[in-house]
Amino acid sequence: MEIEKNIEILKACRYCPMCRNVCTSGNLSYHESDYPRGRGLVLDSIYNNNLEYDTDIVNAIYNCFLCGCCWSNCEGNYRMHELIKSARIDIVDSGNAPQVAQEIRSKMLSGKNPFGDDNDAYKAEEKKADILYIMGDNIKFNSHDIPRAVRDLLSKMNIDHTLLNDEPSSGKILGLLGFSKDSRELAQKLYDRIKEIDPKVILVSDPLIYDLLKNDFPSYGFKIAPATKIMHISQYLAKLLKDGKLKLKKSKNRITLLDSEFLGRFNKVYDEPRKILKEIAGDSFVEMRWTKEKALSAGEAAFIFNGRLFSDGHILGEKICKEARDIDTDTIITLSPAAKENLSRCKDIKIVDIAEFVLGQLSQGKK
């Protein structure tokens, strides 16, 4: 049993109510089994009482947003999201994965759009270049405006770059859904393609891909060359700014930033996006009430599957937009495609990816 590896988390959480007020899923459904303690209790029944995974338990495990809000508020530093990930592996191994997750798997393994719509993949020519931009599945199929903005930015600054022709699925989404073997096999294909390019910088906009490259690849034994830097676009732009290679127009519009779960909470990247936004907006850059490790979840690991799985992303988005209204700003800068998508139903607030925002403020190229 995979959950055995996280048995200490199970023991700690099953009788603990301390983080229930911050649990993203529990505060949407108000079902006891959608809070950390409830999940701990059902997994305790599986582990200690040999209960089988039935539909209710499977739903409780797949309803988790893997956001880590509970961990950020846990005095004992217990990573409930890791316990949930291991439970999903056990569910898959026992043949009880939700039907929709199985459909997603089969589409991903056959290279098709797994998101339940007809969007084509974003296409680009591959060439040798020092900078390799990796989209990830969500951007590849759902958020073409983000790679367009990134490429436009790089081109305007005369920075040579490439994308992968027919970029393979990273496997990250399948990993989060519990298909660990498939996930690793897909990641291997991406790793092999990266090695062919041998870039100096791997650039990403999707924090899920950042997390994959930074944490999953080493755990799989995949070794990115030590000289190769893995950077989120916000880190890369902050570095250009620091080196005097990025000149930005000032703005007096009040803007705020939504921290990313997989970039911030799980990888501690908080400062670089702020440096860019403060350079542009100065004192007009304002913080929402909940920031950094305490930021509200935008459902980054909840994907966009046309409401078939994780259909509550837009409700999370509305909660965040309310925070922005409370500080009198009408613009939220986002750091992930999922956050941008999940906030986009707030019609009175502009939701702008950081690359799009910087592109609009570019005043001159690289020196």
Ligand code: SF4
């Ligand atoms: S994550 Fe921490 S605070 Fe939350 S239920 Fe577990 S032990 Fe309690």
Ligand code: SF4
């Ligand atoms: S990871 Fe998020 S959704 Fe899951 S139990 Fe923790 S706070 Fe709740």
